Amino acid sequence: xxxxxxxxxxxxxxxxxxxxxxxxxxxxxxxxxxxxxxxxxxxxxxxxxxxxxxxxxxxxxxxxxxxxxxxxxxxxxxxxxxxxxxxxxxxxxxxxxxxxxxxxxxxxxxxxxxxxxxxxx
Amino acid sequence: xxxxxxxxxxxxxxxxxxxxxxxxxxxxxxxxxxxxxxxxxxxxxxxxxxxxxxxxxxxxxxxxxxxxxxxxxxxxxxxxxxxxxxxxxxxxxxxxxxxxxxxxxxxxxxxxxxxxxxxxx
Numbered sequence: 618x619x620x621x622x623x624x625x626x627x628x629x630x631x632x633x634x635x636x637x638x639x640x641x642x643x644x645x646x647x648x649x650x651x652x653x654x655x656x657x658x659x660x661x662x663x664x665x666x667x668x669x670x671x672x673x674x675x676x677x678x679x680x681x682x683x684x685x686x687x688x689x690x691x692x693x694x695x696x697x698x699x700x701x702x703x704x705x706x707x708x709x710x711x712x713x714x715x716x717x718x719x720x721x722x723x724x725x726x727x728x729x730x731x732x733x734x735x736x737x738x
Numbered sequence: 739x740x741x742x743x744x745x746x747x748x749x750x751x752x753x754x755x756x757x758x759x760x761x762x763x764x765x766x767x768x769x770x771x772x773x774x775x776x777x778x779x780x781x782x783x784x785x786x787x788x789x790x791x792x793x794x795x796x797x798x799x800x801x802x803x804x805x806x807x808x809x810x811x812x813x814x815x816x817x818x819x820x821x822x823x824x825x826x827x828x829x830x831x832x833x834x835x836x837x838x839x840x841x842x843x844x845x846x847x848x849x850x851x852x853x854x855x856x857x858x859x
Contacts, residue, residue: 710776711779
């Protein structure tokens with residue numbers, strides 16, 4: 618199943634705090650349902666923005682972008698207009714912990730490397 | 739251990755193809771060593787850039803940013819100048835598959851939610 622990396626930027630400290638608990642409970646439910654594979658707050662390693670903001674990165678598994686959007690739209694933060702910026706990036710995590718959920722499921726490293734080398738020729 | 743999400747943009751098709759195999763073997767080694775937790779190609783879900791590019795997203799575990807940079811610098815793509823843009827974002831993946839590697843390791847959902855709710859007050 619395809620994976621999607623979603624990032625949020627929150628810019629309203631009051632709204633962020635008010636809906637945090639509902640958002641966190643939604644995260645726990647989405648992990649239990651299998652839609653959400655990993656999630657947590659992010660911090661830039663460069664200079665931080667002067668204005669207040671909170672940021673997060675979420676990794677979902679979804680059949681396609683439409684299915685992903687349908688899930689994300691149920692996040693209380695989205696429903697309450699508390700995500701001021703969002704990015705969605707499709708990700709095929711062929712190495713590491715998600716390998717068997719990715720496009721290379723069932724393919725060993727040697728076979729995968731040969732296949733990818735072909736693509737580069 | 740802290741996690742870092744690293745993104746690459748490659749803009750030189752010749753260099754990308756030439757060093758792909760060495761990069762892939764490096765990825766496999768880094769997964770085996772535990773530094774690299776997940777990695778794979780990304781594609782935007784919005785309109786694509788007209789110019790040739792390849793993009794990837796990598797999730798590392800590292801003691802701090804210095805340790806992370808020391809690992810990433812050994813990627814043949816970095817060593818060969820084949821990463822034209824790179825971002826590094828610190829990530830604390832407290833929900834999902836990395837939870838027990840994150841800052842909330844050993845803390846159950848109920849206790850975590852209570853702790854986070856305190857932070858928002």
